[in-house]
Amino acid sequence: MSAPDSPDSRDTGLEFAPDFVIGSATASYQIEGAAHEGGRTPSIWDTFSRTPGKTWNGDTGDVADDHYHRLESDLDLMADLGLEAYRFSIAWPRVQPGGSGPANATGLAFYSRLVDGLLDRGIRPIATLYHWDLPQELEDAGGWPNRDTAFRFAEYAAHTVEALGDRVHTWTTLNEPWCSAYLGYGSGAHAPGRTEGAAALAAVHHLNLAHGLAVQEIRRLAVADPDVSVTLNFHVARGDHETSPEARRRVDALANRAFTGPMLRGTYDGDLIGDTAGVTDWAFVRDGDLAAIHQPLDVLGVNYYSTVTVRMWDGVSPRARNDGHKDMGGSPWPGSEHVEFLPQAGPFTDMGWNIAPDGLEELLVSLHGQFPGLPLMITENGAAFPDEVVHASGGARVPDAERVDYLRRHFAAAHRALARGVDLRGYLVWSLLDNFEWGYGYSKRFGIVRVDYDTQVRTVKDSGRWLSQLIRSRRIPELDVPSVRARPL
Ligand code: FCB
Numbered sequence: 001m002s003a004p005d006s007p008d009s010r011d012t013g014l015e016f017a018p019d020f021v022i023g024s025a026t027a028s029y030q031i032e033g034a035a036h037e038g039g040r041t042p043s044i045w046d047t048f049s050r051t052p053g054k055t056w057n058g059d060t061g062d063v064a065d066d067h068y069h070r071l072e073s074d075l076d077l078m079a080d081l082g083l084e085a086y087r088f089s090i091a092w093p094r095v096q097p098g099g100s101g102p103a104n105a106t107g108l109a110f111y112s113r114l115v116d117g118l119l120d121r122g123i124r125p126i127a128t129l130y131h132w133d134l135p136q137e138l139e140d141a142g143g144w145p146n147r148d149t150a151f152r153f154a155e156y157a158a159h160t161v162e163a164l165g166d167r168v169h170t171w172t173t174l175n176e177p178w179c180s181a182y183l184g185y186g187s188g189a190h191a192p193g194r195t196e197g198a199a200a201l202a203a204v205h206h207l208n209l210a211h212g213l214a215v216q217e218i219r220r221l222a223v224a225d226p227d228v229s230v231t232l233n234f235h236v237a238r239g240d241h242e243t244s245p246e247a248r249r250r251v252d253a254l255a256n257r258a259f260t261g262p263m264l265r266g267t268y269d270g271d272l273i274g275d276t277a278g279v280t281d282w283a284f285v286r287d288g289d290l291a292a293i294h295q296p297l298d299v300l301g302v303n304y305y306s307t308v309t310v311r312m313w314d315g316v317s318p319r320a321r322n323d324g325h326k327d328m329g330g331s332p333w334p335g336s337e338h339v340e341f342l343p344q345a346g347p348f349t350d351m352g353w354n355i356a357p358d359g360l361e362e363l364l365v366s367l368h369g370q371f372p373g374l375p376l377m378i379t380e381n382g383a384a385f386p387d388e389v390v391h392a393s394g395g396a397r398v399p400d401a402e403r404v405d406y407l408r409r410h411f412a413a414a415h416r417a418l419a420r421g422v423d424l425r426g427y428l429v430w431s432l433l434d435n436f437e438w439g440y441g442y443s444k445r446f447g448i449v450r451v452d453y454d455t456q457v458r459t460v461k462d463s464g465r466w467l468s469q470l471i472r473s474r475r476i477p478e479l480d481v482p483s484v485r486a487r488p489l
Contacts, residue, residue, distance in 0.1 A: 026431050026433060030435035035062045048193055092135055126428070236304070247312050397459070414427055
């Protein structure tokens with residue numbers, strides 16, 4: 001924890017402007033369940049989670065939070081909390097089973113009901129087109145290292161925008177393409193679990209191309225005048241060793257500029273190409289690709305959880321191999337395997353991620369400096385802790401003081417960034433509900449609402465009440481928050 005006199009602790013009462021949007025976020029495979037209903041076909045996460053040893057306890061998203069069947073009551077819960085915006089993702093294999101051909105009306109109808117339900121309740125719909133559930137058939141055809149996948153994505157985007165483009169406020173093309181490329185095809189910790197450095201870099205480019213093509217489809221087809229964005233998980237790299245500046249440069253090139261370069265500047269930086277020359281010659285970048293990728297954006301989505309501390313190493317660092325995720329044998333850092341990820345100073349969340357709110361402030365200020373004129377939105381921030389339910393006279397409660405503390409420190413950091421002139425438009429807490437945390441299955445709870453996976457009962461945690469209070473008062477609340485009414489479900 002920060003010292004009592006650090007800026008982090010002087011946060012009560014900090015005020016957010018009325019137009020600063022505060023809400024929460026989820027993703028399709030993590031909450032929906034109904035994996036085999038409504039015409040949905042398997043995604044790479046269905047296949048991966050069924051592969052022995054890939055997820056904690058063999059957990060899958062088959063049922064998850066059963067959100068698909070509990071849409072109305074979950075929408076009511078969002079309204080009770082007072083959410084101003086809800087960021088959700090659309091499952092490609094629900095909307096376009098198999099990843100090619102016509103749209104599936106049943107799949108689109110589900111998202112149409114979701115969007116209408118949000119609008120009816122005065123909640124802004126922020127839709128992400130891709131939060132990692134690639135149709136399995138497209139992986140069978142080569143996945144993201146295969147150029148055609150980018151064009152398939154543009155087609156899927158067109159189907160979706162044709163159906164929902166009159167009502168969605170903000171479209172986000174991709175969520176964290178770093179994870180899709182480097183964890184999916186480099187380390188193998190995420191689906192589809194491949195460990196091929198060159199394929200990971202080809203995936204980087206084809207995800208970038210998919211983004212650019214989809215932005216063009218959104219602008220061509222959306223009837224309303226939506227905001228268009230992408231969400232990236234930036235690496236905030238630190239380190240005070242004499243080799244840390246070089247390690248930081250490499251991490252920044254691979255993790256951050258591999259995406260912001262083409263998307264926001266229309267180029268891959270020379271140092272990125274040089275660092276990875278032993279892995280690939282980047283011949284997959286074809287004439288016209290960079291122009292296609294470099295599309296104007298209305299807002300940049302920023303996901304932030306923690307920092308990394310790095311230096312160079314004279315061997316292949318074991319920590320570079322797994323980056324805090326499960327070590328599946330490959331490296332998420334093709335071309336930068338010699339970057340060593342050092343143990344971090346605590347405190348830590350249940351993920352083992354260090355709690356560093358000043359890293360969020362630093363990141364926002366840095367992005368604002370690099371891309372002046374581009375508004376920013378925190379599209380994910382939150383923390384996993386092992387919560388407990390207590391039964392008091394007023395009913396069940398989840399006193400998740402650590403999550404409240406995490407959130408208040410990060411809201412305070414966002415407030416400091418605003419005070420320093422950053423054009424930050426809003427803040428979406430990850431996550432609305434406890435859910436399927438990828439390789440960690442259901443063992444990690446990120447929700448501001450607890451989900452009992454046996455009964456599917458939802459219980460608003462103290463952090464949910466705290467966020468609700470913040471939204472209503474526009475000020476960072478006192479720690480002792482009044483309760484919000486949780487609708488019986
Ligand atoms: C992000 C993902 C999100 C969730 C959080 C904890 O990387 O976008 O789905 O798993 O981490």
